[in-house]
Amino acid sequence: MAQVKVGILGAGGIAKVHTGILRRDDRVQIVGVADISADRAHALAGEAGGARPVGSLEELFDLGVDAVYVTTPNTLHVEPVLACLQRNIHVFSEKPMSTSLEGARQIRDAAKVSKAIYNLGMNRRYASVYKRLKELIASSELTPYLAHIKMNRGELLQPEWTANPQVTGGFLYETPFHLIDLCRYLFGEVESVYCQGRQNLSAAELDTFAFVLSFTSGTIANFVTYAHAGWSFPFESVEVYGKYATAATQELEKVMYAPGLKQAAQLHDFFQVPIEEKWGYVEEDRLFIDAILYGSKPPVSAEDGYRSIQLLEAVYESARTGEKIELFKYAE
Numbered sequence: 001m002a003q004v005k006v007g008i009l010g011a012g013g014i015a016k017v018h019t020g021i022l023r024r025d026d027r028v029q030i031v032g033v034a035d036i037s038a039d040r041a042h043a044l045a046g047e048a049g050g051a052r053p054v055g056s057l058e059e060l061f062d063l064g065v066d067a068v069y070v071t072t073p074n075t076l077h078v079e080p081v082l083a084c085l086q087r088n089i090h091v092f093s094e095k096p097m098s099t100s101l102e103g104a105r106q107i108r109d110a111a112k113v114s115k116a117i118y119n120l121g122m123n124r125r126y127a128s129v130y131k132r133l134k135e136l137i138a139s140s141e142l143t144p145y146l147a148h149i150k151m152n153r154g155e156l157l158q159p160e161w162t163a164n165p166q167v168t169g170g171f172l173y174e175t176p177f178h179l180i181d182l183c184r185y186l187f188g189e190v191e192s193v194y195c196q197g198r199q200n201l202s203a204a205e206l207d208t209f210a211f212v213l214s215f216t217s218g219t220i221a222n223f224v225t226y227a228h229a230g231w232s233f234p235f236e237s238v239e240v241y242g243k244y245a246t247a248a249t250q251e252l253e254k255v256m257y258a259p260g261l262k263q264a265a266q267l268h269d270f271f272q273v274p275i276e277e278k279w280g281y282v283e284e285d286r287l288f289i290d291a292i293l294y295g296s297k298p299p300v301s302a303e304d305g306y307r308s309i310q311l312l313e314a315v316y317e318s319a320r321t322g323e324k325i326e327l328f329k330y331a332e
């Protein structure tokens, strides 16, 4: 394959980010951009340099794409992903994988038999601050006994559909899903979750959550997330506590590591790094194209994505029932 021919389905905000990155990759040619809005498809196709604006996934297939980026709103991921996998067309799906366990299961099963690669866009795993945390934990420099995690959203006003749980799948499937997935990435699989949820400002759903996670590794974590915090800094942070040691992130900008008593703390500040790099998009796109061209492991597989949906659904179940949920009951 000389160049990977990519089609984009859904020409909104995040599609613009991926398009900007893929355009600079000589191994990629963006051949088509599809959107139900002809104006949006035209505008992004213009930015993609020679891509054809079209109205549907079928028209992207007609252009002979090797891979599709699915960048439609949350509840519109499963159907196009399955259509790609059935045709053995590689697919990069934006998060979330699905907004139900059943949808995630269908994708996982389809990915097992497809000759194509499925990759889930969990960019936080490749964000500069979280790569640093992962390194500290993987190298055993920091043993994570306890973690304190916050992932607030400022509003559910932009894009407009984020206020509608019929389109988001529920608030947890919005920004909180990033750090729900990241918890598994950093601390391993979860054994149990106990959540308290409230409906404060949203008309139709729970928008306030506090939960406790117990991991099989022995780590315990508390996680708070609220939908309408007004974007006050820091709205996203992870603190990890080990043996006389602490690592703490502030947004996707800074990470501090205090390695022990009477030692200086180390600060990594990524302020000047371009957003698409420090938020992990550049690396996840590169790894997806590497996987297509060289057969390397895709960044986040369907099995991995499925487990994060299991965890998210367990959080909702605990919030709704008031019960502690043991994750093994979801195992299969």
Ligand SMILES: NC(=O)c1ccc[n+]([C@@H]2O[C@H](COP(=O)([O-])OP(=O)(O)OC[C@H]3O[C@@H](n4cnc5c(N)ncnc54)[C@H](O)[C@@H]3O)[C@@H](O)[C@H]2O)c1
Pocket: 009, 010, 011, 012, 013, 014, 015, 034, 035, 036, 037, 040, 055, 056, 071, 072, 073, 074, 076, 094, 095, 096, 121, 122, 123, 159, 174
């Ligand atoms: N990884 C991240 O950091 C990140 C950031 C933002 C959004 N996202 C995810 O990306 C997805 C898109 O979010 P966004 O902010 O770009 O939304 P957006 O509203 O800006 O863009 C979505 C686009 O999809 C189009 N669309 C809707 N239905 C369609 C259909 N059936 N066929 C073709 N096009 C259709 C819309 O017209 C719109 O142009 C969401 O799932 C969101 O959760 C991820």
